[in-house]
Amino acid sequence: MGLTRNLLVSTVTVLLTVTLAVNACPPSDRAALLAFRAALNEPYLGIFNTWSGSDCCTNWYGVSCDPETKRVADIILRGESEDPIIENAGRSGYMTGSISPSLCQLDRLTTLVVADWKDISGEIPSCLSSLPNLRILDLIGNKISGQIPADIGQLSKLTVLNLADNQISGLIPSSIVNLNSLMHLELSNNKISGEIPSEIGKLSMMSRALLSRNQLTGPIPSSIANIYRLADLDLSMNQITGSIPAQIGSMPVLSTLNLDNNLLSGEIPTGLLANSGLNILNLSHNSLEGNLPDVFGSKTYFTAIDLSYNNLRGSIPKSLSSAKYIGHLDLSHNHLCGPIPTGSPFDHLEASSFANNDCLCGMPLRTC
Numbered sequence: 001m002g003l004t005r006n007l008l009v010s011t012v013t014v015l016l017t018v019t020l021a022v023n024a025c026p027p028s029d030r031a032a033l034l035a036f037r038a039a040l041n042e043p044y045l046g047i048f049n050t051w052s053g054s055d056c057c058t059n060w061y062g063v064s065c066d067p068e069t070k071r072v073a074d075i076i077l078r079g080e081s082e083d084p085i086i087e088n089a090g091r092s093g094y095m096t097g098s099i100s101p102s103l104c105q106l107d108r109l110t111t112l113v114v115a116d117w118k119d120i121s122g123e124i125p126s127c128l129s130s131l132p133n134l135r136i137l138d139l140i141g142n143k144i145s146g147q148i149p150a151d152i153g154q155l156s157k158l159t160v161l162n163l164a165d166n167q168i169s170g171l172i173p174s175s176i177v178n179l180n181s182l183m184h185l186e187l188s189n190n191k192i193s194g195e196i197p198s199e200i201g202k203l204s205m206m207s208r209a210l211l212s213r214n215q216l217t218g219p220i221p222s223s224i225a226n227i228y229r230l231a232d233l234d235l236s237m238n239q240i241t242g243s244i245p246a247q248i249g250s251m252p253v254l255s256t257l258n259l260d261n262n263l264l265s266g267e268i269p270t271g272l273l274a275n276s277g278l279n280i281l282n283l284s285h286n287s288l289e290g291n292l293p294d295v296f297g298s299k300t301y302f303t304a305i306d307l308s309y310n311n312l313r314g315s316i317p318k319s320l321s322s323a324k325y326i327g328h329l330d331l332s333h334n335h336l337c338g339p340i341p342t343g344s345p346f347d348h349l350e351a352s353s354f355a356n357n358d359c360l361c362g363m364p365l366r367t368c
């Protein structure tokens with residue numbers, strides 16, 4: 001009798017506990033979200049008005065939970081999106097304040113997107129690097145300052161790190177090369193200085209690395225060429241020195257390479273211009289020298305090649321006329337000389353593509 005009753009009581013207790021647990025977010029997650037909200041001010045859209053009631057998993061704008069555990073899994077707040085709350089307001093988002101370290105209590109968090117709010121300042125809470133499940137960290141388009149947390153490399157599941165368009169300074173932490181899962185690294189338009197970690201090549205999953213418009217110095221690490229999946233590399237508008245590692249020319253899926261506006265010297269690697277997968281190449285505004293390698297052919301297909309503002313010498317290789325396609329070509333402001341090749345890839349190009357060289361001639365310039 002007593003045993004049956006006890007069993008019944010304990011079964012009911014277990015059921016109740018389970019039911020409570022799966023019906024609402026834990027009070028501690030709710031408290032962490034409210035502390036995060038308290039450090040921000042969003043005056044125009046009222047997105048945080050939805051953050052009320054005890055269940056932060058239901059109808060809290062931008063918050064979603066794991067359906068089984070009811071733990072907060074994603075926070076996605078985008079100031080520029082096609083979301084009705086933003087479309088109907090007829091203006092893009094704006095927020096001031098900072099990102100509260102209270103978020104670090106959400107230890108099941110996988111996605112943190114607080115993007116394009118223009119005026120969120122303060123630093124990236126360094127404790128974010130201890131969130132074991134974080135896959136996406138996207139804080140683009142704010143006014144975040146301070147440094148990238150030194151132990152960011154602990155985030156072994158991180159696939160997207162986007163801190164572009166902020167005011168982040170300091171170095172790229174060397175631990176970044178431990179981000180085994182990283183696919184997209186976007187740090188463009190900040191104040192990041194120092195060198196690119198020489199072991200960057202360990203980021204074997206990376207397909208996009210955008211580091212333009214910073215204050216990076218030192219060489220392009222040759223290990224970068226080991227990143228098999230790298231398709232888009234942008235290091236433009238920094239102060240990078242040294243020559244372009246020849247190995248970059250044999251990267252299998254590289255399709256966009258922007259190294260413009262740096263202090264690069266030496267010759268253009270032959271393999272780079274021979275790489276038939278490369279579609280967009282911008283090396284303009286550097287101190288590259290030597291001749292243009294004569295490696296073009298029927299597989300050459302460039303949407304854009306910009307080699308302007310360098311110290312290139314010699315003539316334009318005739319083989320460039322056998323290219324399959326050249327959309328935009330800029331060889332201006334070099335020391336090239338001799339006849340401009342003729343043929344279909346050249347017919348649409350204007351004089352500005354060849355201007356300010358030593359002695360180029362032929363269409364579209366003066367006759368030779």
Ligand SMILES: *[C@@H]1O[C@H](CO)[C@@H](O)[C@H](O)[C@H]1NC(C)=O
Nearest residue numbers: 260261282284285304306328
């Ligand atoms: C190449 O880079 C230069 C300098 O940053 C820029 O002005 C130019 O528009 C770029 N060229 C192309 C084809 O995008």
